Amino acid sequence: xxxxxxxxxxxxxxxxxxxxxxxxxxxxxxxxxxxxxxxxxxxxxxxxxxxxxxxxxxxxxxxxxxxxxxxxxxxxxxxxxxxxxxxxxxxxxxxxxxxxxxxxxxxxxxxxxxxxxxxxxxxxxxxxxxxxxxxxxxxxxxxxxxxxxxxxxxxxxxxxxxxxxxxxxxxxxxxxxxxxxxxxxxxxxxxxxxxxxxxxxxxxxxxxxxxxxxxxxxxxxxxxxxxxxxxxxxxxxxxxxxxxxxxxxxxxxxxxxxxxxxxxxxxxxxxxxxxxxxxxxxxxxxxxxxxxxxxxxxxxxxxxxxxx
Amino acid sequence: xxxxxxxxxxxxxxxxxxxxxxxxxxxxxxxxxxxxxxxxxxxxxxxxxxxxxxxxxxxxxxxxxxxxxxxxxxxxxxxxxxxxxxxxxxxxxxxxxxxxxxxxxxxxxxxxxxxxxxxxxxxxxxxxxxxxxxxxxxxxxxxxxxxxxxxxxxxxxxxxxxxxxxxxxxxxxxxxxxxxxxxxxxxxxxxxxxxxxxxxxxxxxxxxxxxxxxxxxxxxxxxxxxxxxxxxxxxxxxxxxxxxxxxxxxxxxxxxxxxxxxxxxxxxxxxxxxxxxxxxxxxxxxxxxxxxxxxxxxxxxxxxxxxxxxxxxxxxxxxxxxxxx
Numbered sequence: 001x002x003x004x005x006x007x008x009x010x011x012x013x014x015x016x017x018x019x020x021x022x023x024x025x026x027x028x029x030x031x032x033x034x035x036x037x038x039x040x041x042x043x044x045x046x047x048x049x050x051x052x053x054x055x056x057x058x059x060x061x062x063x064x065x066x067x068x069x070x071x072x073x074x075x076x077x078x079x080x081x082x083x084x085x086x087x088x089x090x091x092x093x094x095x096x097x098x099x100x101x102x103x104x105x106x107x108x109x110x111x112x113x114x115x116x117x118x119x120x121x122x123x124x125x126x127x128x129x130x131x132x133x134x135x136x137x138x139x140x141x142x143x144x145x146x147x148x149x150x151x152x153x154x155x156x157x158x159x160x161x162x163x164x165x166x167x168x169x170x171x172x173x174x175x176x177x178x179x180x181x182x183x184x185x186x187x188x189x190x191x192x193x194x195x196x197x198x199x200x201x202x203x204x205x206x207x208x209x210x211x212x213x214x215x216x217x218x219x220x221x222x223x224x225x226x227x228x229x230x231x232x233x234x235x236x237x238x239x240x241x242x243x244x245x246x247x248x249x250x251x252x253x254x255x256x257x258x259x260x261x262x263x264x265x266x267x268x269x270x271x272x273x274x275x276x277x278x279x280x281x282x283x284x285x286x287x288x289x290x291x292x293x294x295x296x297x298x299x300x301x302x303x304x305x306x307x308x
Numbered sequence: 309x310x311x312x313x314x315x316x317x318x319x320x321x322x323x324x325x326x327x328x329x330x331x332x333x334x335x336x337x338x339x340x341x342x343x344x345x346x347x348x349x350x351x352x353x354x355x356x357x358x359x360x361x362x363x364x365x366x367x368x369x370x371x372x373x374x375x376x377x378x379x380x381x382x383x384x385x386x387x388x389x390x391x392x393x394x395x396x397x398x399x400x401x402x403x404x405x406x407x408x409x410x411x412x413x414x415x416x417x418x419x420x421x422x423x424x425x426x427x428x429x430x431x432x433x434x435x436x437x438x439x440x441x442x443x444x445x446x447x448x449x450x451x452x453x454x455x456x457x458x459x460x461x462x463x464x465x466x467x468x469x470x471x472x473x474x475x476x477x478x479x480x481x482x483x484x485x486x487x488x489x490x491x492x493x494x495x496x497x498x499x500x501x502x503x504x505x506x507x508x509x510x511x512x513x514x515x516x517x518x519x520x521x522x523x524x525x526x527x528x529x530x531x532x533x534x535x536x537x538x539x540x541x542x543x544x545x546x547x548x549x550x551x552x553x554x555x556x557x558x559x560x561x562x563x564x565x566x567x568x569x570x571x572x573x574x575x576x577x578x579x580x581x582x583x584x585x586x587x588x589x590x591x592x593x594x595x596x597x598x599x600x601x602x603x604x605x606x607x608x609x610x611x612x613x614x615x616x617x618x619x620x621x622x623x624x625x626x627x628x629x630x631x632x633x
Binding site for chain 2: 076077078079080081083084087088102103104106107108110119121123124125126127129130131142143144145148149150151152153156170172173174175176177178179182183187188189202203204205206207208209210212213215220222288289292293294295296
């Protein structure tokens, strides 16, 4: 143990929620002692921005007043001129540190302190070092990376903070096409914001009834919820400084409390897992990516203790 | 516009050259490229011989080093870049930022192309790569319409290459881990998508079921041809419906937009298909070469034949047309 305590961050809400519900969610987070930092913003689809835009200043202010470190995320995929302009404006005018989630934001932020989000591909230490030299102070690694890669990357850039995706449905893909709108017979350009009907995403099952994926607008997520609890000591030992909880449609303050309790040794990972199942019921957990295998798989804490 | 053609084997390389390619792209026989399939790709000696064959006929060779360097194993990618430069590659196609940086530092004279896997989809992203790494060309992700490309081209300080024919990624390239979610193997890390090693076909009554990593990707009724279970082109159950949730089993064909792409300022058209046999490569390259050189009136007849070679015999212009979204 290097003595540093893993800090708990809350990633952006990936789904389209009603603006006031979104605001109230964050007001509750402001009162949650277990969360150290919050990254806000619409990462998935620029068409959704007007839902949360009216509330973002109030939410950011409230979180900051509560002592949270606040940052604003840029969009994961920028294609339209309007989106490029929004990204430039975010970089130029944001009162809060910006988390880059595509190469345009990364380029625009070069030379000044910024964060790097999980949608920028950082697969090795050389890339992390390069980003750090250009101003990245904290890098949230993509969830596909196995622990072996995390260890190498963190070791290569010891001055940089690293964040690992520890809770939430996994963001697996993003498309120019909106599969979510298509399921309701709409196209992306005339989507009617149907993704708002599914505040925790829309299930994609196989034709044999296996739970498989989740639609979230133009994003495809896992059906499973990634949970890294038994893995926290290994992450801390690797030098990871932050763990990211990605909001699902459940009580995220309670989720944060479970992670803090396991981190602080108050409960064991097995009990933490049981509590998370109660807080976020009906969704199986996964941690396969972390263990270098099938992302959807779940390696139990007991199995992790068996020597390879 | 230049015609950039795929080669998974030295034989396909020669066919592509003979059929009228302006450049051929290929990769080494390992995870440094995104078509890391068994029996495919080039040894160092094969690449040297192929480059010589191309040079003799005035055809360029691009070497794809377009996966992301696995942490701790960067040397494999650096060595591949060194060797490709030494063997005389005309350009390296790269996605990993640190590999771009290595090439700029170690081989400053080497022409660098940014792979589609880098997912640079707007002018600021592209110009960042041009400014930082001196990229001379960028392969655009399949997320833009022809109109988007026309608006983009005057704002970027490098050449643009677009996919014109062959396989179609539905998801933004370089940002998709669907395959590793189901199988543990991904395009970014291992250079494979929906790998054959994890595919299984089984009969269930009258139906043929195709699986990937134990997940049912499709079920085919009696008489329905069973396609390969590429994850994003499977049939799934959503709400009360069953269907192709992301995309039908189609392939990309944007030849109808050829003039629009040229007018938009596109430098090069890319054919996907390094995993294809030499006969396919020869046929597609020669037809597209003819189509590029033909008048718009002559083109439909030339292209009708080509469509029969497409996956499932159905094609789409994909994201190049706005209605696809």
